[in-house]
Amino acid sequence: MLLLRDRSGKDKGAVEGTATWAPIDRLGLAICWTLGLLFCAIAVAIVVYLLVQGIKFLRPEMLWTPAAAGYSEGETGGFSDALFGTMIVAVMGIALALPIGVALAVWLVEYGRPAGLARVTEMTIEAIAGIPSIVLALFGTVIFSSTALGFLSRTSEGVVFGRSFFAASAMLSLVALPLIVASTREGLNSIPRHVREASYAVGKTKAATTRRILLPTCRPQVTTGAMLGLGRIIGDTAIIVVLLGATQNFAPVEGVGFPFDYLRGAGTTLTNFVYEASPTGNLNQPQKAYAAAFVLLLMVLALNAAVDVVHRRARKVGTWSH
Amino acid sequence: MEEQFETEYGPKWSDQRVERMLGALVVGVVGLLLAMIVTVFVRAWPSFSHNGLAWFGPGGNVDDQLNAIFLSGQNGLEYVYTFHGWPLIWSTILITGGAVLIGLFCALFVAVFIVEFAPEWMTNVLQPVIRFLASVPTVIYGLIGVVVLVPFIGNHLVTEPQKASVAGVISLTGYSLLAATLILTVMITPLMVSIFSDGLRAVKPGWLEGSLALGVNRWRTTWKIGVRSARPAIVAGTVLAVARAIGEAVMLAMISGSVGFSPNPADGLIFIYEPSRPLAPTIVKNIDQLSSPPANATLFAIAAVLLFSAATFSFTGYVARRSMRKYGTA
Numbered sequence: 276m277l278l279l280r281d282r283s284g285k286d287k288g289a290v291e292g293t294a295t296w297a298p299i300d301r302l303g304l305a306i307c308w309t310l311g312l313l314f315c316a317i318a319v320a321i322v323v324y325l326l327v328q329g330i331k332f333l334r335p336e337m338l339w340t341p342a343a344a345g346y347s348e349g350e351t352g353g354f355s356d357a358l359f360g361t362m363i364v365a366v367m368g369i370a371l372a373l374p375i376g377v378a379l380a381v382w383l384v385e386y387g388r389p390a391g392l393a394r395v396t397e398m399t400i401e402a403i404a405g406i407p408s409i410v411l412a413l414f415g416t417v418i419f420s421s422t423a424l425g426f427l428s429r430t431s432e433g434v435v436f437g438r439s440f441f442a443a444s445a446m447l448s449l450v451a452l453p454l455i456v457a458s459t460r461e462g463l464n465s466i467p468r469h470v471r472e473a474s475y476a477v478g479k480t481k482a483a484t485t486r487r488i489l490l491p492t493c494r495p496q497v498t499t500g501a502m503l504g505l506g507r508i509i510g511d512t513a514i515i516v517v518l519l520g521a522t523q524n525f526a527p528v529e530g531v532g533f534p535f536d537y538l539r540g541a542g543t544t545l546t547n548f549v550y551e552a553s554p555t556g557n558l559n560q561p562q563k564a565y566a567a568a569f570v571l572l573l574m575v576l577a578l579n580a581a582v583d584v585v586h587r588r589a590r591k592v593g594t595w596s597h
Numbered sequence: 598m599e600e601q602f603e604t605e606y607g608p609k610w611s612d613q614r615v616e617r618m619l620g621a622l623v624v625g626v627v628g629l630l631l632a633m634i635v636t637v638f639v640r641a642w643p644s645f646s647h648n649g650l651a652w653f654g655p656g657g658n659v660d661d662q663l664n665a666i667f668l669s670g671q672n673g674l675e676y677v678y679t680f681h682g683w684p685l686i687w688s689t690i691l692i693t694g695g696a697v698l699i700g701l702f703c704a705l706f707v708a709v710f711i712v713e714f715a716p717e718w719m720t721n722v723l724q725p726v727i728r729f730l731a732s733v734p735t736v737i738y739g740l741i742g743v744v745v746l747v748p749f750i751g752n753h754l755v756t757e758p759q760k761a762s763v764a765g766v767i768s769l770t771g772y773s774l775l776a777a778t779l780i781l782t783v784m785i786t787p788l789m790v791s792i793f794s795d796g797l798r799a800v801k802p803g804w805l806e807g808s809l810a811l812g813v814n815r816w817r818t819t820w821k822i823g824v825r826s827a828r829p830a831i832v833a834g835t836v837l838a839v840a841r842a843i844g845e846a847v848m849l850a851m852i853s854g855s856v857g858f859s860p861n862p863a864d865g866l867i868f869i870y871e872p873s874r875p876l877a878p879t880i881v882k883n884i885d886q887l888s889s890p891p892a893n894a895t896l897f898a899i900a901a902v903l904l905f906s907a908a909t910f911s912f913t914g915y916v917a918r919r920s921m922r923k924y925g926t927a
Contacts, residue, residue, distance in 0.1 A: 318729055379626060398915060407907055555855075
C-alpha cells in the first residue's frame with residue numbers, strides 16, 4: 276500500500292483527513308487505536324510487572340545456588356541448575372537444528388529435484404511447524420526409551436529412563452527447525468540469479484557457489500532464523516517437562532566422563548522451574564518463580580533486540596537490486 | 598586458487614555427491630515425520646479400538662476414567678481402556694474457538710492499523726510490541742495468568758451467589774474458561790497480526806488506487822479492497838493460530854482449572870467462570886502415568902487427536918498460502 280501512504284516518509288503528498296469520513300468509519304479507526312494501544316499496554320504491563328517482581332525477589336546468589344529441598348523459600352536455594360540447563364538445551368538444540376535447517380533450505384532452493392520430493396519436503400516442514408510440542412515430546416519418549424538409544428539416558432534394571440539433555444535437545448531442535456529453514460530460504464531466494472551465473476561462469480561448481488557465495492551472503496537471514504529458533508527453544512516447556520525430568524537439579528549418570536554424564540542425565544531449565552515453582556506447580560514458591568521468569572524474560576528481550584540489530588545491519592548493507 | 602581447484606574437481610565436494618548427501622538428509626527428515634505419525638497412531642490404537650467412536654463422546658467422569666485406566670496398568674489387573682473424552686474435547690473447542698474469534702477481530706484491526714492508518718511513530722512502537730508478545734514464553738503467560746488474572750476473576754468478577762449456585766457441582770475459584778481464553782488470545786493474536794499485515798502489504802497498489810480514484814475514502818478502500826484481497830493471508834493466519842492454540846499445553850495446564858468438566862453454555866453466562874481442561878494439558882498433567890500401558894495408549898490417543906487436528910489446520914494454512922502466491926499477494 277505504498278501509494279496510500281508513503282513508507283519512506285519523504286514525500287507524504289496530500290493524504291485525505293478523517294474529517295470527511297462517515298461516523299462508522301471513524302468509529303472503526305477509533306477501534307484500531309484502542310486495540311493498538313491495548314496491546315502496547317499489555318506488553319508494557321508484562322514487562323513492568325515482571326521487572327518489579329524480579330527486582331523484589333531476585334537475589335544474585337540465586338543465579339549460582341542450585342535448588343535444594345527445604346521448608347521455606349529461604350532454604351530452597353536458587354535456580355542455577357535451571358539456568359545452566361536452559362543454556363545447555365539452547366546450545367545443543369541449535370547445534371543440531373542449524374546445520375540441518377540450512378541444508379534443507381539449500382536443497383529446497385538450489386536443488387529441489389525431483390519436484391515431487393521438494394513439495395513433500397515443504398509440506399513436511401510446514402507440518403513440523405504445526406505439530407504441538409507436547410506431541411513431539413511424547414514421540415521423544417518412544418525414541419529415547421528404546422534400548423538402542425539407552426546410552427543417551429539412565430538405564431535401570433533394563434528399563435531405559437529416556438529423559439536426558441540429549442533427548443530434550445533433539446526434540447527441541449525440531450521446534451527450531453522450521454524457523455531456520457524459512458529464514459534461510461528467504462535469504463537464498465533474495466539473491467538474484469545473475470550472482471549464481473557469475474560464479475558458474477568463472478568455473479565454480481554449484482556446491483562451491485553455495486558454500487562460498489550464497490551462504491555468506493545470506494548470513495543475516497540465517498542468523499535471524501537461528502535466533503528466532505533459539506527463542507522458541509528456551510521458551511518451550513512441554514518438551515522439557517516430559518523429556519528432561521521432574522527434578523530441579525542436575526542428575527548426572529555415572530559412566531562415560533565429565534560432560535557426557537551430565538548430558539545423559541535428567542535436569543531442568545528455567546521454563547520448567549517457573550512451571551514447577553508457580554502456585555499451581557509442585558514446588559509452589561511464587562517468589563522464586565517470579566525471579567526465574569524475570570531472568571527468562573530478560574533472555575527473550577535480549578534475543579529480540581539482537582534480531583533487530585541483525586535486521587538493521589542487513590538493511591544497511593543493502594540489497595542486490597538497484 | 599588451490600582451494601578453488603579442489604572444490605571444483607575434488608571428489609569430496611563434487612556436485613553430485615553434495616546433491617545426494619542433501620537429498621538423503623531431506624528424505625531422512627520426511628521419514629522422521631512419517632515415523633512420528635505412524636508411531637503415535639500405533640501407540641494410540643488400543644485406546645481407539647477399545648472405545649470406538651465413544652472415545653469422542655460424553656459419558657461418566659473423565660478424570661475417574663483416566664485414574665482407573667492408570668491403576669489397572671499399574672497394579673497388574675486386567676487393562677481398562679474405557680475413556681470418554683468429550684469434556685476435554687469440548688473444553689478445547691471452547692477455549693480455542695473463543696480465543697481465535699476474539700483474536701481474529703483484534704488482529705484484523707491491529708494489522709490494518711499497522712499497515713495503513715497508524716502514524717509512523719506508532720508503527721515503530723507497535724511492530725516490536727507484537728514481535729515481543731509473540732516471543733514471550735508460554736510459561737510466563739501462564740505464571741501471570743495464575744498470579745494476576747485468576748485471582749482477579751475469582752475475587753472480583755465471580756459473585757458469591759454465583760459460587761453458591763454451583764457449589765455442589767464445581768467450585769469457582771477463578772481458574773476458568775475466561776482466564777484461559779483471554780491469555781490464549783494474547784498469545785495467538787501477534788501471530789495472526791504478523792501474517793495479516795504481510796498479506797495487506799502485498800496487495801497490488803493499482804487496485805487500491807483504482808478505488809481511491811473513484812472517490813472511496815481510505816478506510817473503506819482498505820477494508821473493501823485491501824482486506825478482501827488479502828483473504829488468503831487471513832485464512833492462513835487464522836488456521837495457523839488455531840493449530841498453535843490447540844497444541845498449547847503448559848499455559849492451559851496452569852490456568853484452565855485442570856478439572857475434567859465440560860462447561861455448559863446453557864447455564865447462562867456463569868459458564869465462562871467454570872473450570873475445565875483441554876486435551877493438550879491432560880497429557881502434561883498425566884505424564885507420570887506413561888509407565889502404565891493402558892494409560893500410555895490413552896495419552897497417545899489424545900496426542901493422535903491433537904496431531905491430526907493440528908496437521909489438518911496447518912495443511913489448510915499451507916494450501917491457503919500457496920493460493921496467495923498465485924494471486925501475487927505473498
